[in-house]
Amino acid sequence: MHPVLINGQWISAKSSGAFTATNPQTGETLPGEYPISNWDDCDRALTAATAAYQEMLKIGREPVAKFLGLYADKIEGQKQELAAMANLETGLPVAPRLHDVELPRTIGQLRQASAAASSQSWTLPTIDTANNIRSLHASIGPVFSIGPNNFPFAYNGVAGGDFAAAIAAGNPVIAKAHPAHPSTSRMLAELAHAAAGEVGLPTGAVQMVYRTSHEDGLRMIADPRIMATGFTGSRHAGLAIKRASDEAGKPAYLEMSSVNPVVILPGAIAERSTDIVGEFCTSCLMAAGQFCTNPGFVVLIAGETTEAFVKAVAQKFSDSPSGTLLTSGVRAALGQSVKTLIDSGAVLVAGGSADQGPRVAFENTVLRVSGSKFLKSAETYQTEMFGAASLFVVAKDLEEVTQIMTHLEGNLTGTIYLAKDGSDDAAYTKVATKLRQKVGRLLNNKMPTGVAVSAAMNHGGPFPATGHAGFTAVGFPATIRRFSMLQSFDGVREDLLPDALRDQNPDGQLWRFIDGNWTQK
């Protein structure tokens, strides 16, 4: 049985059971057993994190910044081994996906987090000289970080965006590995552990368990020693986490579900239907559609060109090989979602069934429904199909499209394709005004998959896409502020202030908001 990482040591878990991982490409069980930690493990990790936090308040930000940089270097040094293991456990291709896209992004995120931790740019230091009141965002305390199945690196609980952000703020992190890729998580945690040791982070700063019971997981979230939770995963699990956090009065940053509506206006189809078919199919089929920003909901206006468009997509979906899904659970959930939509009245245009054979797969799937039907059961028709599947909603006119927009739930992204010659501009404004309020990121003329790690990114959006409309899970420095508290200092003696709030700029480069203006002075 693999040990867990608690308080700076790989130790035997106090476990209530064990689990194994599966190679979804072959259906075979992979070697190695991993513990389902019981509350003793959780409790020890919580106690160690609490002690670590007190230490982290003392040692300041430089060890944290160094840790993040060194960890990134170590991951870079093991890219091949990591990509190979993640491929075994997830079925995602080594190249380009794991080795050339996701690992560089993960390494880049850790480096951006390191730079932000060092510069303190995320703290928004604010000084009111007339009142001698000063404020900044500061660390909040131990964070519980729970990653999803679909990004073994970039969203991993012990290496991904939430981890990087929470640590960069100066918080200890207790990570929960995703049970679909335990050894990928173990390899990452080993590198993190080594890096933490080399820079002298407190022993409880980076910890990892593989799995707990649902009950213990929720108990962790509600425990007074946890100050915030970061989660990426299913809506069902996210809502349970939200309830536990809400009840305890603490924040949970949840990325739960999104169908990512794509509206294709008539001028755009008339102008470049073939291009858009290609872009859509690439986006929706990539990695078997297992992206939170997968374009799973397409809105079109009825007409001949739209019929041709749907037909062309269906053809491409049928002609393309199905991708490997992460787990048999993903396959079962996808089948269930497809069934829910069909039972409600959506019509199958392509695919619709699980593949036969040991490989975990599902046919590329297109469903369609009329705008009027959608409006009668709007909630059901927004059931997420996590996989290479999309629902086409064919509205009778632009007015119906705007009504559909009004009935959308919150989403991570919303996309509008419009003609380049300006002929869709009036329609665009009508649609965008409604869609803008429902999504975190609005795109024009490009598909929503691909999330740049940018200061201007919003990978978040109104509930139920995420837990709060004002925060993003991707992009520094904003993502760090999720795991912070706002601290104001009123009449505090200058030498007792954090260095970012003293009269002298700590390094002559930190941007501070002083008396209504941003300055590096």
Place this chain on the structure above:
Amino acid sequence: MHPVLINGQWISAKSSGAFTATNPQTGETLPGEYPISNWDDCDRALTAATAAYQEMLKIGREPVAKFLGLYADKIEGQKQELAAMANLETGLPVAPRLHDVELPRTIGQLRQASAAASSQSWTLPTIDTANNIRSLHASIGPVFSIGPNNFPFAYNGVAGGDFAAAIAAGNPVIAKAHPAHPSTSRMLAELAHAAAGEVGLPTGAVQMVYRTSHEDGLRMIADPRIMATGFTGSRHAGLAIKRASDEAGKPAYLEMSSVNPVVILPGAIAERSTDIVGEFCTSCLMAAGQFCTNPGFVVLIAGETTEAFVKAVAQKFSDSPSGTLLTSGVRAALGQSVKTLIDSGAVLVAGGSADQGPRVAFENTVLRVSGSKFLKSAETYQTEMFGAASLFVVAKDLEEVTQIMTHLEGNLTGTIYLAKDGSDDAAYTKVATKLRQKVGRLLNNKMPTGVAVSAAMNHGGPFPATGHAGFTAVGFPATIRRFSMLQSFDGVREDLLPDALRDQNPDGQLWRFIDGNWTQK
């Protein structure tokens, strides 16, 4: 029966009952009846707010900025009448409190909100030119604003900080008047209505009902047409609002309760006991202690000077006349809190009983308890006494003080008095490290009452003081961002972007975060 303000008109309420206000200085019922609106009123207001929001998205920020400025002017023009009415309804003194302190603050807040709405400074426009991704904070939709009993102007649902912030972001507001000062709220709403009409705000932009059933209030909060709620008031009501908001997946900004711990270190007492006695009594007795930042919890280290300190405070409390409380409900709750503390083992040092006679009042009250007793029932001993009352916790040594800090709940403020000669510095660091994590604002050598409307203010703090540790209810521009959503624009054509995100700075003055630097270019 007074009419309610719905959809731009003062109309007869659809009501399920009526209530009256009381003059707490005399115990007499004031003239005028006010409706308890039923769901029909709520529903009409929600529909009007929804329509108004669509209009507000179109008309942009200038009418909102003008409205806030004009509203401030109108309040300034009626200061005397407003102060007189608020005095009748709340018992708070006309001068200096209402006329010279709270009204100027209210007017100043509205003007700061107006300036922020106009400048868009609160939106944090962020541009990543390499990726052509741009983001800002934008309005979120209709906001429900519920004010408290203790600030008839500065936190009024239709004129206070939450109102100003929510409108400044471009959101319609439905306000609930506090039933203890309905005509003060009516006068404010009349001025708001006039100002909104003059600048041409949509009719549903500013609405007010006096009161609803608890059930309808919670139904409002959960209604899909409300996007966020602002609330200041009791913990009990706040938690009910939090549950309703959480369940519906939307933010509630709650200011609920706070005992505002004040730690007085030995060197400070030795150095200037008389001064600190004076500062404490002024702060705790002002306005009968009815401030959310009232110093209700004082931590001292046992010793002769501490005994003298407690004795001097008790003497001053006994010698000072009791203030008038806002309502008989406040008096009853204060009596209950005092009883809870005494039943748990706290000892009465001064006061402790309600005053006799028609005036609503309660004796100035000091209780004390040992540090070791506190540590055995820490939660009970943090029961808020809303009024001129404070619990003195006498610890046996510095170590016990830091333990007490560890057991504190979240608070709006925390204060440390330390010697000016440096003799408390080592002790300060031990205490401040713990206290800092429990409070939104940390003060040195000054009492926590008095909340400057400053960009660096945090009038907020960890739960259960407020609903989220990262937001403040006071201070522009941060307070406005509570009522916003983060909007990212990915590849959106430049002329379809909000003006704050176009290449050209809209007015050459807006601070924007472009490629990692703040600039006005």
